[in-house]
Amino acid sequence: GDSVTQMEGPVTLSEEAFLTINCTYTATGYPSLFWYVQYPGEGLQLLLKATKADDKGSNKGFEATYRKETTSFHLEKGSVQVSDSAVYFCALRSNSGGSNYKLTFGKGTLLTVNP
Amino acid sequence: EPEVTQTPSHQVTQMGQEVILRCVPISNHLYFYWYRQILGQKVEFLVSFYNNEISEKSEIFDDQFSVERPDGSNFTLKIRSTKLEDSAMYFCASSQGSATNEKLFFGSGTQLSVL
Numbered sequence: 001g002d003s004v005t006q007m008e009g010p011v012t013l014s015e016e017a018f019l020t021i022n023c024t025y026t027a028t029g030y031p032s033l034f035w036y037v038q039y040p041g042e043g044l045q046l047l048l049k050a051t052k053a054d055d056k057g058s059n060k061g062f063e064a065t066y067r068k069e070t071t072s073f074h075l076e077k078g079s080v081q082v083s084d085s086a087v088y089f090c091a092l093r094s095n096s097g098g099s100n101y102k103l104t105f106g107k108g109t110l111l112t113v114n115p
Numbered sequence: 116e117p118e119v120t121q122t123p124s125h126q127v128t129q130m131g132q133e134v135i136l137r138c139v140p141i142s143n144h145l146y147f148y149w150y151r152q153i154l155g156q157k158v159e160f161l162v163s164f165y166n167n168e169i170s171e172k173s174e175i176f177d178d179q180f181s182v183e184r185p186d187g188s189n190f191t192l193k194i195r196s197t198k199l200e201d202s203a204m205y206f207c208a209s210s211q212g213s214a215t216n217e218k219l220f221f222g223s224g225t226q227l228s229v230l
Contacts, residue, residue: 004157032216043119043221044158044206051216089158093215101146101171101213105158 002027006090006106013080013113021075021109023064023090031092033057033066033073034103038087047075047088080113087111117141121207121222128197129230136192136225138207147190148208148219149182151175158206164190165213197229 007022025031032051036044048057053068062077073090090106120139128134140147149161162172164182181193190209194201204226208219 030215036221041223043121043223044208044219045221046218049216049218091158093217101148101163102160102173103150103158103219104160105150107155107157108152 002031002092002094002104004090004092004104004106006088007109008107009087010110010112013111015082015113015115016079017113019075019077019080019084019111021088021090021111023073023075023106025071025073025090025092027071027092027094027104029094031094033064034091034093035062035064035073035075036089036091036105038089038108040086044089080111082113082115085111085113117220119207119209119220119222121205121225123225124223125226125228127228127230130199131196134194134197134227136194136205136207136227138190138192138222139188140190140207140209141220142188144209144211144220146170146210146213146217147182147184148210149192150206150208150221151203152206153200153203161192170213194227197227199229202227202229 003026034049035047037047048059050057050066056065064075087108089108091103147164152158162176163170204224206224207222210217
């Protein structure tokens with residue numbers, strides 16, 4: 001079945017540091033890939049997505065590129081801010097096997113950015 | 116941006132008791148979902164609901180679980196006889212459509228603690 005593996009946290013960075021959170025996936029079919037973010041006390045929010053190979057999703061300075069050859073969708077940001085402190089979830093949604101209704105998530109990575 | 120709202124934010128119950136978790140999806144959305152996250156584990160799909168019936172469910176969603184859209188606005192998850200292992204954060208979500216790249220809107224979750 002489909003699965004997502006993402007970097008174990010927690011990750012602690014200083015403000016303006018470079019961020020990478022690794023994410024790899026296994027899927028039968030042609031999944032869409034997502035990064036969701038959960039700020040303290042809030043629900044999961046879509047951060048960015050990519051729907052086909054070589055697509056780059058971007059939002060709020062975050063980027064991730066859909067790499068089919070390495071089955072990866074790593075999240076990057078060049079200069080993190082304290083306000084980026086949150087839990088980040090990599091996820092996929094596949095159109096194979098009739099299971100296009102569900103998202104498959106990774107465990108989440110807690111990011112803490114210190115001033 | 117429109118929001119999915121969930122109540123209560125925290126529910127404590129005794130093992131064997133019934134609980135109902137409540138959600139108000141975004142008003143023009145047609146697809147509704149429940150996910151859960153046991154502490155330290157992945158966010159897991161439970162069930163999707165469309166046109167007043169379950170469209171997909173996971174192995175977790177056994178006979179102890181049920182969902183209902185009792186009126187035009189609420190979407191509920193019922194656990195008939197709670198077990199200790201049902202303790203988790205439960206997320207409700209909704210979407211306009213069911214396409215693979217569709218954005219899901221999540222609520223902030225209900226933390227269920229079964230004692």
